Amino acid sequence: VPLKTEEHNVTQDVLDLLESKQTLQTSEDFPSIPQAEIKAALDRLASRSMVEYQAHDSEQVLLTPEAESIVADGSHEFKVWKAVKDAGKVPIKELASIVGAESAKVGQGNAFKNKWIKKDGDSLVLVADTVQDATRDLLKGIQETKTLSDNKTLNELKKRKLVTVTKVIDYSVTKGPKYAKEIPVEVTDLTADMLASGAWETANFKPYNFNALGAPQDAGSLHPLNKVRQEFRNVFFSQGFVEMPTNHYVDSGFWNFDALFVPQQHPARDVQDTFFISDPPKADKPRADPITEATMDTMEAGSRKLFAKPNETGEKPKSRDFEKYWQNVQDVHQKGAFGSVGYRYPWSADECLRLVLRTHTTAVSTWVLHRLAENPRPARYFSIDRVFRNETVDATHLAEFHQIEGVIADFGLTLGGLMRFLEDFFSKMGLENLRFKPAYNPYTEPSMEIFGFHKGLNRWIEIGNSGLFRPEMLEPMGLPKDMRVYGFGLSLERPTMMKYGVNNIRELLGHKVDLTWIKEQPAVRLEKD
Ligand code: PHE
Incomplete structure (x- = not known):
């Protein structure tokens, strides 16, 4: 099984991507990598001035499973309309068995309101020959952009349990003054040889990581x-x-x-x-x-x-x-x-x-x-x-x-x-x-x-x-x-x-x-x- 390197070397991926892209947006470019891992990689590179980054707090609008199924199969009212269109005429008693109980209940009223269908005795018949499934279109848009600027609609969708809003931190990353395609080899110890030969003057020393917690010490302690x-x-x-x-x-x-x-x-x-x-x-x-x-x-x-x-x-x-x-x-x-x-x-x-x-x-x-x-x-x-x-x-x-x-x-x-x-x-x-x-x-x-x-x-x-x-x-x-x-x-x-x-x-x-x-x-x- 090949190693999934993108999971293991985020640092290198960032450098690779920056070669062709001026600004990375981590939420878009690394959507599946955990926040902490991204941050660690960016800090590693930023401490070497190889990248610069800025963090932005933002909110993401995500679809609930119900909303996802609407994007896939259409809204409840759309399903009702489709059933009527396919059959020409549907007895009201049989609607639930065709579109499911939930869609029959919620979708019927909306389809009437939209003037897509009407009652004919005990049955439903078609009014509109073609329809625009606005709910599905709206949710599909949200699925693609993870945003919705219209607050009123957003609140309505939240109330209908079709979307949830979560906080995310997004980083925009650009090249730093010492950007290179790879992290250069770094020297971690100053040796007697380096001092004698003068190599220390040009050596590329690894920056000291002041944020490292250090290895736990087995120290004594007071009773x-x-x-x-x-x-x-x-x-x-x-x-x-x-x-x-x-x-x-x-x-x-x-x-x-x-x-x-x-x-x-x-x-x-x-x-x-x-x-x-x-x-x-x-x-x-x-x-x-x-x-x-x-x-x-x-x-x-x-x-x-x-x-x-x-x-x-x-x-x-x-x-x-x-x-x-x-x-x-x-x-x-x-x-x-x-x-x-x-x-x-x-x-x-x-x-x-x-x-x-x-x-x-x-x-x-x-x-x-x-x-x-x-x-x-x-x-x-x-x-x-x-x-x-x-x-x-x-x-x-x-x-x-x-x-x-x-x-x-x-x-x-x-x-x-x-x-x-x-x-x-x-x-x-x-x-x-x-x-x-x-x-x-x-x-x-x-x-x-x-x-x-x-x-x-x-x-x-x-x-x-x-x-x-x-x-x-x-x-x-x-x-x-x-x-x-x-x-x-x-x-x-x-x-x-x-x-x-x-x-x-x-x-x-x-x-x-x-x-x-x-x-x-x-x-x-x-x-x-
Ligand atoms: N020696 C006592 C004890 O062992 C404590 C004590 C000290 C009492 C001095 C009075 C005066 O409990």
């Missing part, structure tokens, strides 16, 4: 969790929060539980709830960690530049007394201290030094608050990172997820102030009218669960946990008695699932995640529904 995380970071940074270094997942029971006044018998410290590390079997006692300390110094210094108040000096803290802190924590659990009766149980150092995958980022907040006690001053800290819980995995729970956590330390803080702060904070993600429900955490008193009305879901949802840290947690650190500290936490997964319409958390995190889906997800704006 939706990271996108939402960045939005939250921006909210925190804009309010003077300093980010905490959360870069180790393993911590001791001391930082994760004991320092938070979580008793050693608390169910959260059960293997059912917490992942324990067996190797190494034991953590060191809390001690200085110069690397994390230096990271924190840098983060605070950066923030101080932006948010320093006159009384906030950058003075270097005294060195931390971990030994004393350890003893204070033991005392407050075992025998009571700092005005608290404590839990009064034999506190075990071994339990305290067990290693765990941290169950909350509050372990890091605790580390940072102890650091703050060296130089107590108003401060705001946040973190967004991974935590681990020994949970049964289902559509809304994973054994690991991300926590967003904020801590605010200041003098004279009140519970009302925390509520107000949280209202501001969550309004930035489009959640208004918060509700607070009393709750229990070993390390905060009072504690509040936070509920928000989600406009998209049209219901109340639990969005976080919060409270004022207990004196039993803060005073062993050495923080002043009149300093209050707010804390609040929420998961990063929840708002991300809401924003991206994910119902199963396993589609967001873990081995079942569809990487194509990850790539296709757009950026997110917290404040937009």
Whole structure:
């Protein structure tokens, strides 16, 4: 089967035709080639100045199948007249069987009106010996020219469903200054040889196609969790929060539980709830960690530049007394201290030094608050990172997820102030009218669960946990008695699932995640529904 070259090389066809024709009209010269293909060919030639073209919007009047059959066989009235002429006399009852029901119905009346036929009793007889089938002639004209200038007639034909009008783009094409019979051979690479020989000076370089989309690149992309995380970071940074270094997942029971006044018998410290590390079997006692300390110094210094108040000096803290802190924590659990009766149980150092995958980022907040006690001053800290819980995995729970956590330390803080702060904070993600429900955490008193009305879901949802840290947690650190500290936490997964319409958390995190889906997800704006 010979290749139908005109379909495959429109570019060459245009050049060929222009040799003999001054102006091409694409709707006439290439009636069956798709619009986009013509345009691509013309652009290819125009970018090389081989042709010039202009586009015109125009309307085409096209015949419907019924109109086409009128052009072929005549109008309904013509068919009726022809039947009468052929037979001399046609009984009205028999007309439909000769010309068809449609023509008999529509054509009879018109043939009477045109005085082509008349009634003779129950039959039809001829009046005019020859007739002009004006409808057919009109439609035939339209078929040839695809136009009709008389608007009134056009509307009538449209109403009778004989024609339709469609928009077409027509290009008129003429030769350009560099017209040639063929596209000349084009150079696509500038080579060392061409530079050496001087051939580059006369070479015919292929023009750069700025409209080309380019090959799709297999680039990396941010996970939706990271996108939402960045939005939250921006909210925190804009309010003077300093980010905490959360870069180790393993911590001791001391930082994760004991320092938070979580008793050693608390169910959260059960293997059912917490992942324990067996190797190494034991953590060191809390001690200085110069690397994390230096990271924190840098983060605070950066923030101080932006948010320093006159009384906030950058003075270097005294060195931390971990030994004393350890003893204070033991005392407050075992025998009571700092005005608290404590839990009064034999506190075990071994339990305290067990290693765990941290169950909350509050372990890091605790580390940072102890650091703050060296130089107590108003401060705001946040973190967004991974935590681990020994949970049964289902559509809304994973054994690991991300926590967003904020801590605010200041003098004279009140519970009302925390509520107000949280209202501001969550309004930035489009959640208004918060509700607070009393709750229990070993390390905060009072504690509040936070509920928000989600406009998209049209219901109340639990969005976080919060409270004022207990004196039993803060005073062993050495923080002043009149300093209050707010804390609040929420998961990063929840708002991300809401924003991206994910119902199963396993589609967001873990081995079942569809990487194509990850790539296709757009950026997110917290404040937009
Ligand atoms: N640690 C809490 C949680 O895991 C969140 C929280 C942080 C609550 C700080 C109060 C204060 O849910």
